[in-house]
Amino acid sequence: MSSPDLPSDLPPDEPRRTALEETRRRSGLLFAVLTDPERSQAERDQARDDLVHLHLALVEHCARRFRNRGEPYEDLVQVGTIGLIKSIDRFDLERGVEFSTYATPTIIGEIKRYFRDKGWAIRVPRRLQELRMRIGAVSAELTQTLGRSPTPRELAEAIGCSVEEIVEGLESANAYATLSLDAGDDSEDGAGTMLDAIGMEDEGLEHVEIRESLKPLLERLEPREKRILMLRFFKNMTQSQIAEEIGVSQMHVSRLLNRTLDQLRVSLQQQE
Amino acid sequence: MTQSPLTADAPRASGRADVEVRVPADGAYVSVLRTTTAGLAARLDFTLDDVEDLRIAVGEACAVVLPEATDAGDLTAAFWLSAQRIHIEVSVPTDHEVSPDEDSFAWQVLTTLADEAGLTFDGTRCVLALTHHPTPLETGR
Numbered sequence: 369m370s371s372p373d374l375p376s377d378l379p380p381d382e383p384r385r386t387a388l389e390e391t392r393r394r395s396g397l398l399f400a401v402l403t404d405p406e407r408s409q410a411e412r413d414q415a416r417d418d419l420v421h422l423h424l425a426l427v428e429h430c431a432r433r434f435r436n437r438g439e440p441y442e443d444l445v446q447v448g449t450i451g452l453i454k455s456i457d458r459f460d461l462e463r464g465v466e467f468s469t470y471a472t473p474t475i476i477g478e479i480k481r482y483f484r485d486k487g488w489a490i491r492v493p494r495r496l497q498e499l500r501m502r503i504g505a506v507s508a509e510l511t512q513t514l515g516r517s518p519t520p521r522e523l524a525e526a527i528g529c530s531v532e533e534i535v536e537g538l539e540s541a542n543a544y545a546t547l548s549l550d551a552g553d554d555s556e557d558g559a560g561t562m563l564d565a566i567g568m569e570d571e572g573l574e575h576v577e578i579r580e581s582l583k584p585l586l587e588r589l590e591p592r593e594k595r596i597l598m599l600r601f602f603k604n605m606t607q608s609q610i611a612e613e614i615g616v617s618q619m620h621v622s623r624l625l626n627r628t629l630d631q632l633r634v635s636l637q638q639q640e
Numbered sequence: 641m642t643q644s645p646l647t648a649d650a651p652r653a654s655g656r657a658d659v660e661v662r663v664p665a666d667g668a669y670v671s672v673l674r675t676t677t678a679g680l681a682a683r684l685d686f687t688l689d690d691v692e693d694l695r696i697a698v699g700e701a702c703a704v705v706l707p708e709a710t711d712a713g714d715l716t717a718a719f720w721l722s723a724q725r726i727h728i729e730v731s732v733p734t735d736h737e738v739s740p741d742e743d744s745f746a747w748q749v750l751t752t753l754a755d756e757a758g759l760t761f762d763g764t765r766c767v768l769a770l771t772h773h774p775t776p777l778e779t780g781r
Binding site: 520521629632633 | 675678679682683685686687688689690691692693695696699700703743744745746748749752775777778
């Protein structure tokens with residue numbers, strides 16, 4: 369972030385403190401724009417965006433405190449950013465506290481809530497949780513380079529473990545209860561779910577032919593679940609392709625598919 | 641749009657299965673068969689997409705045959721393995737003819753995930769047969 373009006377005659381041992389002051393100054397200016405009723409909506413939107421970017425480092429700082437606890441750092445930054453946005457929307461200049469002081473508890477609260485929501489269905493040893501994460505990350509890389517999803521042997525070679533451990537890691541992934549993608553946001557301002565944020569346009573799905581008999585069944589699903597199901601079973605995309613399109617891991621797509629099919633089965637049984 | 645035909649028929653395998661698993665015909669045991677399937681596909685070095693597809697396919701296959709089971713029957717899964725394909729037959733004892741409901745969502749799922757799928761009654765058992773050819777791995781990496 370460049371600051372054109374940063375004084376250039378500063379002693380070299382003070383850049384840190386000065387950067388902080390500069391952030392505070394810019395933050396104050398942007399909040400003034402954001403809360404100014406005279407400004408246009410576009411100007412206020414721009415100020416809000418700039419505020420988010422300005423304070424991303426704060427989110428990263430908070431997220432780092434929760435590293436190595438079994439969730440990817442990038443995911444923590446993402447949920448932390450939701451906390452940041454909430455803070456920006458709620459911040460009151462009149463309070464006379466620094467924005468960072470005000471926002472930090474909200475950001476950390478959001479990250480903690482994510483951990484609470486994303487618990488493991490059964491207790492899985494730390495070693496396996498870490499292996500699951502490695503598999504997820506390496507699998508995504510290999511899918512890119514190979515043009516298809518990797519085999520367990522390729523994963524084992526890349527990670528430097530045995531095929532047995534990979535198989536074990538895959539099983540542990542199935543014990544992982546996630547709802548991050550479609551867990552409703554239960555907070556009062558309803559910021560929506562991650563998939564809503566990603567965008568839910570049915571691009572490429574409108575031409576898919578579905579048998580009439582299946583339509584009522586599919587209509588019963590949540591839009592996001594329906595979309596993943598359609599992409600896999602009516603558009604014949606692979607799990608890895610769907611993962612890339614939606615921006616989650618292939619393992620996550622697998623779990624969502626499994627869960628949705630289970631739900632469909634239960635609802636069909638109840639019907640009979 | 642390319643899609644595997646809904647009426648695909650998987651021929652029954654002949655000869656002794658490489659792996660057989662027998663569990664009570666109860667939905668609670670389906671996860672055992674799903675896990676077994678994924679484990680076998682992983683040993684065959686199928687891609688993760690194939691492994692997870694097969695896991696789902698066997699779960700769906702069990703859901704199709706289980707309602708046909710006579711009381712106190714066993715649910716069995718038999719696997720014929722090779723590097724080029726995996727053939728799976730999931731079956732329960734039954735006393736009546738069966739035919740696939742090709743309009744059902746379960747059948748859509750099965751025919752998407754497997755290259756061939758067929759449901760037959762062999763006189764004593766209701767058998768769902770699946771054949772899957774794994775994604776070819778490029779050579780000369």
